[in-house]
Amino acid sequence: MGNISISSQLTDLDTAVEKIEAGEFLVIAADESVLTQLPSGNWIGGSIPYFMGEQGGTVSKEQVFIQTVEGIQGNAQPRITPYDVKSINRIAQDAPDNGFTIVILPAGTDVHADYAKNAPGYDNMFFTPIVGWISGMHLDDVENSKAQTVFGPGAMMMDDKAIAMHVALPENQVANVQTINLFEQGKGAKIRFDQTGFNVDACTIDGQPSSLTQYVKDNNIDTRLPLVADYNGINVNVSIQSVNADNIDLYAPVFADVEYQFATPVADYVQSFNQALETQDTKNTAFSCNCILNFLYSELEGKQTSNLIGPITFGEVAYQLLNQTLVYMTLDNQ
Structure with a gap:
């Protein structure tokens, strides 16, 4: 078995069709209108029209971001598996045993919520x-469309299932997962919720029954800052999608009986992000994705x-679900 690598490119529909018909193993990100035109083959896909390409950040309902798994030989072919909430x-x-998994989950679904809440406790x-x-979808279309995933072998669109590609590596290679998160818990009010969900309002704030919507409005909270929970020493962000008249939509669910605080403000978002990138060794990067909120x-x-190109998404996975975090994976020799 030779070394595995992943090449990435922001390209067009015709190129995507050619690569699928050639039998290549692909991870594809594109707007739903493009995904529905792709033939069956060795690929997994998800709906999103935001990308970080070689020329920079791009919004397009016509282009296709393709990550191609290269170096596959013989029987060690990647496995493509759909997953539902069960x-x-x-x-x-x-x-x-030695390899990596790339997973795509549709935003706002039960399988998304289950992964967000329970993934750290899954076996293995x-x-x-x-x-x-x-x-996800274009932010202009949030009200009237559903996030999609695609089971490539059947060219089957799914709005309630995750899709994964499991890739084995040779003994001399190892995959390493890295993240860049600018946020940590702030010093403000401690917020808890009675219910798990993507849409919230009722909560306790420093122990007192309250409305999160009203609290955000009364205190002029910068909603670019996520709610942050400390999960065993790891800061996990829950990002705000929109503040409505009497509730708040989130990009990831908050969980009942978990303590949240709004993140410490970041003085210069762009500068902080670039500084964080400069401290990372990204030369062997094989996979990358970034959050729509970092993009905005x-x-x-x-x-x-840097050289980190990939889809710009409604959430990121680095083992567990993350928000407002850049995730990348390197393939290194060991």
């Missing part, structure tokens, strides 16, 4: 690298993020 807990058990989790992203708040359209 089977997603098997994802780490299905992973190869953290033994094999799992990276991936949350599919760092004004990345037309700008480049």
Whole structure:
């Protein structure tokens, strides 16, 4: 078995069709209108029209971002597996002993919520690298469309299932998962919720029954800052999608009886993000995705993020679900 690598390119529909028909193993990100035109083959896909390409950040409903798994030989072919809310807990058990898994989950679904809440406790989790992203749609279309994933072998669109590609590596290679998160818990009010969900309002704030919507409005909270929970020493962000008249929509669910605080403000979002990138060794990067909110708040359209190119998404996976975090995976010799 030769070394595995992943090449990435932002390209067009015709190129995507050619690569699928050639039998290549692909991870594809594109707007739903493009995904529905792709033939069956060795690929997984998810809906998103935001990308970080070689020329910089791009918004397009016509272009296609393709990550091609190269170096596959013989019987060691990647496995493509769909997962629903009842089977997603098997994802780490299905992973190869030495390799990695790329997963795409549709935003706002039960399988998304289950992964967000329970992935750290799934059997075998953290033994094999799992990276991936949350599919979505153009922000103008949030009210009237659903996030999609695609089971490539059947060219089957799915709005309620995750899709994963499990890739084995030779003994001399290892996959390593890295993240860049600018945020940590702030010093403000401690917020708890009675219910788990993507849409919230009722909560306790420093122990007193309250409305989160009213609290955000009364205190002029900068909603570019996520709610942050400390999960065993790891800061996990829950990002705000929109503040409505009497509730708040989130990009990831908050969980009942978990303590959240709004993140410490970041003085200069763009500068902080670029500084964080400069401290990372990204030369062997094989996979990358970044959050739609980093894209928006760092004004990345037309700008480049080092050599890290990939889909810009509604959430990121580095073993567990993350928000407002850049995730990348390197393939290194060992």
